Amino acid sequence: MDFEIIDKDVMGRIGKFETNHGKVETPTILPVVNPNIELIPPKDLKKFGAEIVMTNAYIIYKTRRDEALEKGVHRLLGVDIPVMTDSGSYQLMIYGDLEITNEEILSFQSKIGSDIIVPLDIPTPPDADYDTALNDLKVTIEREKSALTFKGKSLLALPIQGSTHLDLRKLSAKEALKIGGDVYAIGGIVPLMDTYRFQDLVRIILEVKSVLPSNSVIHLFGAGHPMIFSVAVALGCDLFDSAAYAIYAKDDRYLTPYGTKKLEDLHYLPCSCPICSKYSPNELKEMEKSEREILLAEHNLYVSFEEIRRIKQAIRENNLFELVESRIRVHPNLLKAWRIIREYKDILDIYDPFIKQSFFYTGIESCYRPVVRKHQDRILNVEIDKEEVVISTDEGELADFYIKPPFGVIPAEMIESYPVGHSEVPQAELMEEEALKMAVEGLKRFLDYHSDKRFKIRVNSFWMKYLKNLPKNVVIECLDRRKDLDLQE
Amino acid sequence: MDFEIIDKDVMGRIGKFETNHGKVETPTILPVVNPNIELIPPKDLKKFGAEIVMTNAYIIYKTRRDEALEKGVHRLLGVDIPVMTDSGSYQLMIYGDLEITNEEILSFQSKIGSDIIVPLDIPTPPDADYDTALNDLKVTIEREKSALTFKGKSLLALPIQGSTHLDLRKLSAKEALKIGGDVYAIGGIVPLMDTYRFQDLVRIILEVKSVLPSNSVIHLFGAGHPMIFSVAVALGCDLFDSAAYAIYAKDDRYLTPYGTKKLEDLHYLPCSCPICSKYSPNELKEMEKSEREILLAEHNLYVSFEEIRRIKQAIRENNLFELVESRIRVHPNLLKAWRIIREYKDILDIYDPFIKQSFFYTGIESCYRPVVRKHQDRILNVEIDKEEVVISTDEGELADFYIKPPFGVIPAEMIESYPVGHSEVPQAELMEEEALKMAVEGLKRFLDYHSDKRFKIRVNSFWMKYLKNLPKNVVIECLDRRKDLDLQE
Numbered sequence: 001m002d003f004e005i006i007d008k009d010v011m012g013r014i015g016k017f018e019t020n021h022g023k024v025e026t027p028t029i030l031p032v033v034n035p036n037i038e039l040i041p042p043k044d045l046k047k048f049g050a051e052i053v054m055t056n057a058y059i060i061y062k063t064r065r066d067e068a069l070e071k072g073v074h075r076l077l078g079v080d081i082p083v084m085t086d087s088g089s090y091q092l093m094i095y096g097d098l099e100i101t102n103e104e105i106l107s108f109q110s111k112i113g114s115d116i117i118v119p120l121d122i123p124t125p126p127d128a129d130y131d132t133a134l135n136d137l138k139v140t141i142e143r144e145k146s147a148l149t150f151k152g153k154s155l156l157a158l159p160i161q162g163s164t165h166l167d168l169r170k171l172s173a174k175e176a177l178k179i180g181g182d183v184y185a186i187g188g189i190v191p192l193m194d195t196y197r198f199q200d201l202v203r204i205i206l207e208v209k210s211v212l213p214s215n216s217v218i219h220l221f222g223a224g225h226p227m228i229f230s231v232a233v234a235l236g237c238d239l240f241d242s243a244a245y246a247i248y249a250k251d252d253r254y255l256t257p258y259g260t261k262k263l264e265d266l267h268y269l270p271c272s273c274p275i276c277s278k279y280s281p282n283e284l285k286e287m288e289k290s291e292r293e294i295l296l297a298e299h300n301l302y303v304s305f306e307e308i309r310r311i312k313q314a315i316r317e318n319n320l321f322e323l324v325e326s327r328i329r330v331h332p333n334l335l336k337a338w339r340i341i342r343e344y345k346d347i348l349d350i351y352d353p354f355i356k357q358s359f360f361y362t363g364i365e366s367c368y369r370p371v372v373r374k375h376q377d378r379i380l381n382v383e384i385d386k387e388e389v390v391i392s393t394d395e396g397e398l399a400d401f402y403i404k405p406p407f408g409v410i411p412a413e414m415i416e417s418y419p420v421g422h423s424e425v426p427q428a429e430l431m432e433e434e435a436l437k438m439a440v441e442g443l444k445r446f447l448d449y450h451s452d453k454r455f456k457i458r459v460n461s462f463w464m465k466y467l468k469n470l471p472k473n474v475v476i477e478c479l480d481r482r483k484d485l486d487l488q489e
Numbered sequence: 490m491d492f493e494i495i496d497k498d499v500m501g502r503i504g505k506f507e508t509n510h511g512k513v514e515t516p517t518i519l520p521v522v523n524p525n526i527e528l529i530p531p532k533d534l535k536k537f538g539a540e541i542v543m544t545n546a547y548i549i550y551k552t553r554r555d556e557a558l559e560k561g562v563h564r565l566l567g568v569d570i571p572v573m574t575d576s577g578s579y580q581l582m583i584y585g586d587l588e589i590t591n592e593e594i595l596s597f598q599s600k601i602g603s604d605i606i607v608p609l610d611i612p613t614p615p616d617a618d619y620d621t622a623l624n625d626l627k628v629t630i631e632r633e634k635s636a637l638t639f640k641g642k643s644l645l646a647l648p649i650q651g652s653t654h655l656d657l658r659k660l661s662a663k664e665a666l667k668i669g670g671d672v673y674a675i676g677g678i679v680p681l682m683d684t685y686r687f688q689d690l691v692r693i694i695l696e697v698k699s700v701l702p703s704n705s706v707i708h709l710f711g712a713g714h715p716m717i718f719s720v721a722v723a724l725g726c727d728l729f730d731s732a733a734y735a736i737y738a739k740d741d742r743y744l745t746p747y748g749t750k751k752l753e754d755l756h757y758l759p760c761s762c763p764i765c766s767k768y769s770p771n772e773l774k775e776m777e778k779s780e781r782e783i784l785l786a787e788h789n790l791y792v793s794f795e796e797i798r799r800i801k802q803a804i805r806e807n808n809l810f811e812l813v814e815s816r817i818r819v820h821p822n823l824l825k826a827w828r829i830i831r832e833y834k835d836i837l838d839i840y841d842p843f844i845k846q847s848f849f850y851t852g853i854e855s856c857y858r859p860v861v862r863k864h865q866d867r868i869l870n871v872e873i874d875k876e877e878v879v880i881s882t883d884e885g886e887l888a889d890f891y892i893k894p895p896f897g898v899i900p901a902e903m904i905e906s907y908p909v910g911h912s913e914v915p916q917a918e919l920m921e922e923e924a925l926k927m928a929v930e931g932l933k934r935f936l937d938y939h940s941d942k943r944f945k946i947r948v949n950s951f952w953m954k955y956l957k958n959l960p961k962n963v964v965i966e967c968l969d970r971r972k973d974l975d976l977q978e
Contacts, residue, residue: 270799310759
């Protein structure tokens with residue numbers, strides 16, 4: 001399958017792929033449709049932004065097999081957009097054994113004309129012991145191999161399992177790649193999301209991404225909460241499926257990109273979707289449950305697709321880092337999760353475009369963006385044709401180089417160019433220590449690299465405490481000496 | 490006038506006040522209506538969430554005086570909700586002299602039945618020299634004194650001027666308070682907002698707030714961009730007026746709480762309001778300008794009131810700090826601006842409720858929340874009946890006290906209570922230096938306070954470098970000694 005990448009930022013991208021029922025633009029959400037419970041008519045899902053839906057082949061097989069074989073899954077649901085079918089492995093995880101084989105469910109999916117079929121993988125839950133996870137995975141891999149036979153004209157999604165064992169996740173991805181799927185679907189992660197274990201989720205995604213080629217379509221199985229879309233897209237995920245919109249609505253829960261609200265706790269509707277612009281919380285609370293459930297499901301869909309559009313727009317503007325760094329503030333576990341990207345520099349460096357329109361500093365996470373390190377590497381190669389070089393912290397002064405956190409050393413002639421010249425960064429005194437240290441680290445590497453030169457560093461006293469243990473070819477001059485003396489006392 | 494405060498958080502509040510045309514719940518936005526240019530019919534503004542509108546008495550006086558005197562301003566505009574009238578001082582700032590006196594325009598506002606009238610103040614622009622600002626202010630104060638005579642049944646809004654001179658802003662607030670307004674309207678700030686000088690704006694608001702009693706209604710004149718609503722409400726502002734929704738729409742600009750977008754740059758509409766759910770960016774771009782202008786104005790209103798509802802809900806949930814700390818990431822100048830609240834501890838401490846549901850850490854700004862300092866003060870008074878006290882960084886260990894950043898020292902019996910027990914905070918290794926230092930500072934104060942006791946502090950090696958220069962009554966024990974040895978090498 002061709003995955004046409006139209007635009008990209010961080011590790012995320014806007015892409016397109018073709019199915020038997022038309023193109024799908026990613027990132028996107030597949031609303032999950034229960035073939036037997038109609039909450040919102042599937043044909044109406046387009047109006048919320050849906051380009052593709054997902055349904056459960058196992059449930060159809062158990063309840064409406066003949067009808068589905070006769071009509072095909074699209075007519076069964078009444079939709080003309082692409083349909084992905086799940087195999088029932090979620091039911092397998094919840095209820096144990098299913099009365100169906102991998103081959104039967106694959107063949108069925110193919111016969112009913114599913115656009116994306118999925119083998120009956122074994123979704124091992126988080127924290128499973130290693131042997132269980134490995135044995136489950138072996139079964140999954142075998143079933144994925146068998147799946148090729150049933151592909152026909154459908155696309156094939158290969159689940160990636162392995163519980164929270166990162167080496168097994170990588171093994172799963174490698175084997176799936178060998179088999180050759182059209183979509184790689186990271187599974188068994190719903191329990192991680194339900195318990196806000198976003199660090200584990202981020203690690204799993206990054207380990208899987210480290211194995212798969214950049215043009216692989218990645219589906220995050222069961223990820224339907226808008227709270228994690230921006231982080232997941234920024235890590236390179238393309239598809240999400242949402243049963244959440246309906247499940248949460250049934251339970252009077254209201255989705256937002258900054259978490260879930262219980263309707264009973266809402267005094268105001270913090271959204272402007274057609275539902276929230278029309279009703280007050282009290283009106284919703286007082287209406288019949290069945291009517292309310294539909295309206296909440298509609299809100300949940302509106303807000304989910306809104307977040308997808310916001311993310312896509314951020315990719316177009318190349319400010320997905322800024323969006324993610326704002327979104328992770330909504331829960332400290334997301335903050336923690338994003339902070340581990342520091343450990344995955346190499347893969348971020350490969351994906352993230354170097355040139356962008358702007359660099360807005362949002363906090364210490366901004367220091368982890370690849371451009372900061374890349375800038376520090378790049379300026380090592382700037383040629384210096386002077387014997388004595390002046391570096392200053394004050395852009396108003398004449399100097400050969402300037403110090404600007406978090407970037408470090410900036411040649412005077414690059415002060416107007418990206419990234420530094422297109423950056424909005426608070427003054428050093430208002431920045432996090434980490435940003436200052438990052439700049440000093442860059443400075444030290446630069447000084448070491450040019451150990452044959454003499455440097456004069458002119459700084460204001462604020463900087464003095466950060467500039468310790470510099471090499472011998474450096475003289476420091478304090479621009480506001482009096483304060484400097486105070487500091488030394 | 491009675492300002493009934495229903496709920497509060499940070500320095501913000503949800504309040505209610507009565508006008509001649511009904512109650513207004515704050516915080517809210519007054520959409521500005523031009524009596525001669527109908528973009529959205531004023532009577533339709535309620536559907537977006539408007540509870541009160543603003544119009545310009547000077548323009549009405551110049552163009553439709555007799556009609557207004559006959560019908561009154563409500564019938565003139567065709568609305569039944571409260572109307573605030575502006576006096577024309579904005580026109581004064583832009584065009585210089587007006588052909589009207591303060592008394593004339595006040596009397597006119599009163600006669601046409603305005604619910605909130607405003608004298609003809611002098612809006613001195615930012616950075617005016619001190620004498621100009623002072624002289625302008627003297628005129629404003631005189632005109633405010635005269636206004637009392639014309640009040641009748643209307644409410645009186647007294648503008649606060651003084652340019653960027655903080656002492657003049659305070660003087661203006663003090664004088665206005667003496668005169669006795671119903672609403673205090675901070676003016677002359679549009680140029681600050683247009684140039685993203687949010688630090689200056691924050692300082693002006695805080696200085697004015699430091700003078701006015703807590704139950705004064707504060708209007709931020711000309712502040713119509715949703716980007717600053719959360720910060721302004723958190724600092725205690727109650728009313729905003731928005732001509733922006735229309736002005737930006739005329740110019741094909743699209744408001745969002747994270748900044749302004751040009752329609753031409755939008756590939757996706759990052760919003761789910763009834764307009765953005767119905768149209769694509771291309772459909773908007775291709776339609777007649779007059780039609781597009783209305784739709785953009787509608788979007789701008791929807792998104793502005795959405796932000797107000799979101800802020801009000803945050804006040805109800807007592808997580809306005811969390812909302813603001815997320816919103817300030819949208820522009821580094823907002824980040825910088827919020828960081829100066831550190832300098833205004835005293836006033837924040839007075840306003841911010843001590844007990845809340847939860848404490849979500851979002852970054853170094855979370856360390857500035859009053860609860861952190863208040864907790865550190867409070868635990869000084871915890872009685873210690875032991876001679877040797879054990880403090881640990883590891884909650885899994887038995888100890889008398891624990892260290893948890895940014896709070897500092899937590900008595901074992903308080904580990905489940907607010908704030909610490911209700912906090913979500915990353916592990917120390919993933920936190921900003923400032924949070925760790927804040928905790929160490931709290932620890933040191935605690936140790937100093939109990940200099941008669943002996944302390945054993947059991948920490949993991951990560952903490953070693955932060956625990957220097959502790960008093961002599963303290964022994965440090967490293968929980969993971971091997972790593973500790975590595976560190977000392």
